[in-house]
Amino acid sequence: MLRVDNKTLKECCGCTACVISCPFGAVKMGPDALGFKYPVINNDLCTNCGKCFKDCQFVKSYKGFNDFEEPLVYAARFKDEKKLRESQSGGVFSAIAEAILARGGVVYGVAYSENYKISHCKITKKEALNSIKGSKYVQSNLDGIFLDVINELKNDKLVLFSGVPCQVENLRKQTERLKRGKLITIDILCHGVGAPKVWEDYLHYLEIKYSSSLQNVNMRNKLLGWKGGIETYTFKNKKRIITESYLYLYFSHYIQRESCFNCPYTNLKRVGDISLGDFWHWEKTSHQEFRDNKGISLVLINSSIGKEIFEEVSGSLEIIPSNTEECMQNVLRKSVEPNIKRNVFLKDYNKKGFKYVAYKYGDMGFIYKTKIFIAKIFSMFKQ
Ligand SMILES: Cc1cc2nc3c(=O)[nH]c(=O)nc-3n(C[C@H](O)[C@H](O)[C@H](O)COP(=O)(O)OP(=O)(O)OC[C@H]3O[C@@H](n4cnc5c(N)ncnc54)[C@H](O)[C@@H]3O)c2cc1C
Numbered sequence: 001m002l003r004v005d006n007k008t009l010k011e012c013c014g015c016t017a018c019v020i021s022c023p024f025g026a027v028k029m030g031p032d033a034l035g036f037k038y039p040v041i042n043n044d045l046c047t048n049c050g051k052c053f054k055d056c057q058f059v060k061s062y063k064g065f066n067d068f069e070e071p072l073v074y075a076a077r078f079k080d081e082k083k084l085r086e087s088q089s090g091g092v093f094s095a096i097a098e099a100i101l102a103r104g105g106v107v108y109g110v111a112y113s114e115n116y117k118i119s120h121c122k123i124t125k126k127e128a129l130n131s132i133k134g135s136k137y138v139q140s141n142l143d144g145i146f147l148d149v150i151n152e153l154k155n156d157k158l159v160l161f162s163g164v165p166c167q168v169e170n171l172r173k174q175t176e177r178l179k180r181g182k183l184i185t186i187d188i189l190c191h192g193v194g195a196p197k198v199w200e201d202y203l204h205y206l207e208i209k210y211s212s213s214l215q216n217v218n219m220r221n222k223l224l225g226w227k228g229g230i231e232t233y234t235f236k237n238k239k240r241i242i243t244e245s246y247l248y249l250y251f252s253h254y255i256q257r258e259s260c261f262n263c264p265y266t267n268l269k270r271v272g273d274i275s276l277g278d279f280w281h282w283e284k285t286s287h288q289e290f291r292d293n294k295g296i297s298l299v300l301i302n303s304s305i306g307k308e309i310f311e312e313v314s315g316s317l318e319i320i321p322s323n324t325e326e327c328m329q330n331v332l333r334k335s336v337e338p339n340i341k342r343n344v345f346l347k348d349y350n351k352k353g354f355k356y357v358a359y360k361y362g363d364m365g366f367i368y369k370t371k372i373f374i375a376k377i378f379s380m381f382k383q
Contacts, residue, residue, distance in 0.1 A: 009258040011058065012259055015166055088229075089277065095316050115200075119141040188277065191250075202354060226294060242379065256338070275299075277300075278297070348361075
C-alpha cells in the first residue's frame with residue numbers, strides 16, 4: 001500500500017483530508033489488517049504536486065489555533081436525568097447539539113451504522129440525536145463526511161462537527177477558506193482510537209457464541225455507574241450479556257492506531273471551539289457536588305464562538321467553574337503508550353485471529369468472570 005509522500009504509519013491518522021485535497025482524485029483510502037484506513041495513491045493519476053502532504057495537519061509542529069491562551073475550564077452536566085444517563089459523561093455534547101439543531105443547523109457525530117460498524121454521520125433532527133450519543137472506542141469511518149460538511153457550509157448552513165482531535169483539526173484546515181463562524185467544532189478528549197477489524201471480529205465472535213445476531217450494542221453502558229462503564233449486548237434471541245472484553249483490549253493499549261502513540265493533540269492547545277471529556281479525578285477536588293457517579297463532563301472552552309454556544313446552553317446544565325490544574329489527566333499531558341506486548345499481540349492476531357488473542361491477552365480469567373457474575377446479579381435486581 002502506498003502512503004501519502006511516504007509518511008510512516010505513525011504519521012497518518014486516517015482522517016481522509018488527503019483524499020479531498022487531491023485535485024486529481026488520485027488518493028483513496030484502503031484498510032490495513034486491523035481495519036485502519038490509510039491513503040492509497042493511484043500512480044496513474046498522481047502528478048506529485050505534493051498538495052495532499054502539505055494539507056495534512058497531523059504534524060508534531062502543531063501550535064494550536066484558538067483565540068484563548070488557555071481554555072476556560074468547567075465541570076458540567078445535564079439537569080435532565082434521562083439525558084444524563086444516555087450520555088457518556090455529563091451530556092454537554094447533546095445540549096450543544098440540540099441548540100445547533102434548534103437554530104436550523106446540522107450536526108455530525110459518531111453512530112453505530114450497519115452491522116454495528118462505527119461511522120460518522122449527519123443528523124438534522126433532534127429525534128436522531130440518540131444515535132450519536134455515547135463513546136465508541138473504535139476509529140470512525142469518515143468516508144464522504146468532509147465533503148458533505150464542505151457542501152453544507154457552502155450552502156450557508158450552520159454546522160456542528162464533533163470528532164476526535166485529529167479529525168477536527170484536519171477538517172478545520174480543509175474548510176478554512178470558507179466563511180468563518182458557520183462551522184463549530186467539538187473535539188473529544190481521546191485515549192486513541194481502536195481497531196475497526198478487532199471490533200468487527202469481536203462482534204462476530206459474540207454472535208457465534210450466542211447463536212444469534214445482535215440487536216443492540218452499547219460499548220460503554222452506565223448500568224454500573226459512570227466510572228465503571230461496561231459493554232452491553234442484546235441479541236435477537238433476547239439474550240443479554242455484559243462484558244468488558246473489547247474495552248479490556250482497548251484500555252490495555254493493544255489495539256489503538258499507530259499514530260495515537262504519537263499524537264500532537266494530547267495537550268491543552270486544543271483544536272476545537274469546545275473540548276469535551278470525562279472529568280476524571282473529580283473526587284480529588286474540593287467540590288462536593290456531582291459525587292453520585294452519574295457522570296461529569298469536562299468542558300474546555302477554547303474560542304469566542306465556543307464561549308457563546310456554551311453560554312447559550314447553560315440553562316439546561318449544572319455548571320461548576322474549575323481550572324486547568326483540577327482537570328488534568330494523562331491525555332492532556334502525553335500520548336498513550338503502546339502495551340509492551342503490542343508487537344507480539346499484533347503478530348498473533350494476524351496469524352491466529354481474534355479468539356486466540358482475546359483469550360491470551362484479553363481479560364477472560366477468574367477475576368473477569370467474577371465481575372460479570374456480580375454485574376449480572378445487579379442487572380437482575382434492576383429489571
Ligand atoms: C475513542 C474515545 C476515547 C476517549 N478517551 C477519553 C479520555 O481519555 N479522557 C476523557 O476525559 N474523555 C475521553 N473520551 C470522551 C468521553 O468518553 C465522552 O465522549 C465525552 O466526554 C463526551 O461526552 P458527553 O456526555 O458530552 O457526550 P455523548 O452524548 O456521550 O456524546 C459522545 C460524543 O463522542 C463522539 N464520539 C463517539 N465515538 C466517537 C469516535 N469513535 N470518534 C470520534 N468521536 C466519537 C460522538 O459523536 C459525540 O459527540 C473518549 C471518547 C472516545 C470516543
